Amino acid sequence: MPGKIDDAQVRHIAMLSRLKPTEEEVRLFSEQLSTILAYFDQLSEVDTTQVPPTAHALPVSNVFRPDEPHVPFGPDQALANAPRRDGDFFAVPKVLDQESA
Amino acid sequence: MDRSKLKIRPIIGMEIHVQLATKTKLFCACPIEFGAPPNSRVCPVCLGMPGVLPVLNRTAYEHAVRTAIALKCEIARFTKWDRKSYYYPDLPKNYQISQYDLPLGFDGAFDVPVDDAAVSNAPADGAPADGEPEGGRPTDGGSASGRPESGVAAGLRTGRSPRKTSGTESTGYRRVGIIRAHLEEDAGKNLHEKPGITQVDLNRTGTPLLEIVTEPDLASADEAYNFCVELQRLVTYLGASEASMQKGQMRFEPNVNVAIEYDGREYRTPIAEVKNLNSFKAVRDAIRYEIERQVSEWMADPDYVINKRPKENRGWDDVRGVTEFQRGKEEAHDYRYFPDPDLVPVEVDDAWIESMKDSVGELPLERQARMSSEYGLSSADAATILADRATADLFEEAAEAGHPPTLGKQFISFWSAHANARNTTIAGLGIDAARLGELSKITADGLVNATAAAIIAEKMLSSSDTPTAIAQREGLIQTRDEGQVQAWVEEAFTKNEKAVQDALANPKKQQQARGFLTGQVMKISGGKADPKVVGKLIEEKLAKLSQDL
Ligand SMILES: [Zn+2]
Numbered sequence: 001m002p003g004k005i006d007d008a009q010v011r012h013i014a015m016l017s018r019l020k021p022t023e024e025e026v027r028l029f030s031e032q033l034s035t036i037l038a039y040f041d042q043l044s045e046v047d048t049t050q051v052p053p054t055a056h057a058l059p060v061s062n063v064f065r066p067d068e069p070h071v072p073f074g075p076d077q078a079l080a081n082a083p084r085r086d087g088d089f090f091a092v093p094k095v096l097d098q099e100s101a
Numbered sequence: 102m103d104r105s106k107l108k109i110r111p112i113i114g115m116e117i118h119v120q121l122a123t124k125t126k127l128f129c130a131c132p133i134e135f136g137a138p139p140n141s142r143v144c145p146v147c148l149g150m151p152g153v154l155p156v157l158n159r160t161a162y163e164h165a166v167r168t169a170i171a172l173k174c175e176i177a178r179f180t181k182w183d184r185k186s187y188y189y190p191d192l193p194k195n196y197q198i199s200q201y202d203l204p205l206g207f208d209g210a211f212d213v214p215v216d217d218a219a220v221s222n223a224p225a226d227g228a229p230a231d232g233e234p235e236g237g238r239p240t241d242g243g244s245a246s247g248r249p250e251s252g253v254a255a256g257l258r259t260g261r262s263p264r265k266t267s268g269t270e271s272t273g274y275r276r277v278g279i280i281r282a283h284l285e286e287d288a289g290k291n292l293h294e295k296p297g298i299t300q301v302d303l304n305r306t307g308t309p310l311l312e313i314v315t316e317p318d319l320a321s322a323d324e325a326y327n328f329c330v331e332l333q334r335l336v337t338y339l340g341a342s343e344a345s346m347q348k349g350q351m352r353f354e355p356n357v358n359v360a361i362e363y364d365g366r367e368y369r370t371p372i373a374e375v376k377n378l379n380s381f382k383a384v385r386d387a388i389r390y391e392i393e394r395q396v397s398e399w400m401a402d403p404d405y406v407i408n409k410r411p412k413e414n415r416g417w418d419d420v421r422g423v424t425e426f427q428r429g430k431e432e433a434h435d436y437r438y439f440p441d442p443d444l445v446p447v448e449v450d451d452a453w454i455e456s457m458k459d460s461v462g463e464l465p466l467e468r469q470a471r472m473s474s475e476y477g478l479s480s481a482d483a484a485t486i487l488a489d490r491a492t493a494d495l496f497e498e499a500a501e502a503g504h505p506p507t508l509g510k511q512f513i514s515f516w517s518a519h520a521n522a523r524n525t526t527i528a529g530l531g532i533d534a535a536r537l538g539e540l541s542k543i544t545a546d547g548l549v550n551a552t553a554a555a556i557i558a559e560k561m562l563s564s565s566d567t568p569t570a571i572a573q574r575e576g577l578i579q580t581r582d583e584g585q586v587q588a589w590v591e592e593a594f595t596k597n598e599k600a601v602q603d604a605l606a607n608p609k610k611q612q613q614a615r616g617f618l619t620g621q622v623m624k625i626s627g628g629k630a631d632p633k634v635v636g637k638l639i640e641e642k643l644a645k646l647s648q649d650l
Contacts, residue, residue: 016188055203055446056440056442056445057442058445061447062445063156063157063445064158065157066159066160067123067124067160067161068125068130069130069132070129070130072132072141073140073141075138078140078143078148084298086295086300087139087300088138088140089139089292089302090140090301090302090303093299094297094299095293095299
């Protein structure tokens with residue numbers, strides 16, 4: 001079921017994710033994503049007119065934690081799986097645009 | 102086009118992030134510590150590892166709700182958590198947990214003192230408009246300059262009274278609508294100092310922030326400045342935030358545009374949002390710059406109007422004093438919000454909201470008005486005492502047993518000086534209310550004079566004796582026995598013939614000589630003479646001598 005997600009949408013999402021797919025990948029992903037969405041569309045066959053809208057699947061609210069500190073990771077543990085580190089910092093490719101909000 | 106023919110009306114709204122005063126992060130128990138070594142206050146939750154479970158910090162929620170109540174917001178009975186997706190190295194999950202369509206607070210208002218008689222002249226809801234002029238609030242550039250950036254919060258600590266500055270009497274309050282207040286987590290820090298790489302420190306990731314968004318109700322850079330100052334004062338008073346500028350605990354993003362009236366028509370410039378300002382001064386300077394820039398751009402280009410140009414983000418360059426266009430933000434505004442499945446909603450009932458309202462109590466502006474009328478304090482002095490809630494509480498307790506106006510003078514003079522010297526607040530000095538009250542009372546009753554009171558205060562810091570006991574021990578009880586004071590006056594006159602001659606016969610030195618003689622009598626008395634009695638007896642003595650000449 002092609003057409004749910006077009007190539008332009010794939011390119012937009014790729015840009016937001018800082019990915020650079022080839023034209024071939026763009027076509028492939030738009031087909032695959034369309035199929036996935038169509039599969040989820042089966043859910044709309046369920047009659048939900050009697051079901052109140054919800055923001056959460058669990059019938060639970062108000063789960064809190066007291067404001068008490070735990071022992072955090074040290075830098076070595078935190079950086080153990082980092083692809084690249086610089087001293088006690090994570091090192092990432094140079095960020096060129098402005099600081100995030 | 103003649104600039105002087107334009108009628109310019111700035112339209113300013115604010116977005117503020119306030120770091121809440123919690124020991125731990127919003128959704129994990131990592132301690133929050135400014136200046137800690139990089140990546141030493143992190144755990145799988147705030148590192149964005151897969152499969153972790155965030156759990157909400159109760160204290161953060163309470164601080165946020167209390168602040169929202171103080172901003173007269175409606176408090177949501179039901180709130181949820183949403184993921185705001187964006188891709189940036191300081192946000193390792195690739196989304197920020199925030200509140201999108203159901204913020205915990207909404208539809209509020211905050212009254213800000215402004216220097217404009219045209220706006221409403223009473224603070225809303227409660228504060229009695231007793232007609233007392235606000236003694237020189239920082240309402241204009243001149244009055245506010247020279248203050249430390251964290252001036253209001255640090256008022257008592259620095260010993261400077263931020264409100265006693267100029268003779269400007271502000272007469273009104275600007276009601277600033279609060280659109281919403283919601284909780285969200287902070288991002289980490291990217292450092293760009295090294296060539297070729299960006300260094301990432303995730304200690305700050307997950308720190309609780311309260312985001313407050315106002316209606317565009319502010320009409321000048323100075324009003325925006327006042328708004329920020331008052332907001333800082335409010336959150337520190339509530340104990341909801343330390344609100345330190347140096348630590349970046351308050352960040353401001355003004356939205357600015359200008360309505361220009363020209364030739365019977367009104368034109369509006371496109372809105373500019375100035376990102377991430379971290380001082381009051383930067384807020385004021387950036388807004389002033391924006392107003393001028395937008396008017397100039399419109400004068401040069403008639404298409405520079407709101408419906409022909411997009412909203413733009415701009416960055417403030419503190420060194421050059423200019424704002425600069427920030428490219429590439431428009432397209433990135435595709436946050437794809439959706440409810441966070443890892444976090445359950447928060448539902449509160451009226452009883453809980455009432456208990457939060459009780460814990461908020463009287464707000465600073467209301468309390469300031471009440472305290473100045475109840476205790477005979479100037480508004481400025483009441484504001485200074487109120488900069489710290491525990492100190493204000495201590496004052497009110499001490500005032501019960503003491504002499505309130507004298508107590509007020511002693512609070513803003515030597516008590517705040519002692520607090521300042523010890524880098525604490527007056528409450529932090531640890532002197533109990535009964536002794537504070539007693540010192541003000543024996544001063545007001547004339548048992549000791551003002552100089553002696555300051556000496557007694559110093560002794561009180563290292564002794565738990567009552568002020569009266571200290572005064573007796575140190576021989577500081579004021580003597581009103583005129584016979585005794587007369588003897589001291591005679592002694593001073595005998596020892597200082599030259600000064601007596603000047604006081605009698607040298608018109609140029611008369612005043613100075615009298616002051617000198619008074620000082621000598623006080624010295625001979627060891628500080629015990631009542632200066633009023635001394636002055637009277639010296640006058641009498643000089644009158645008698647001049648008759649005898
Ligand atoms: Zn953590």
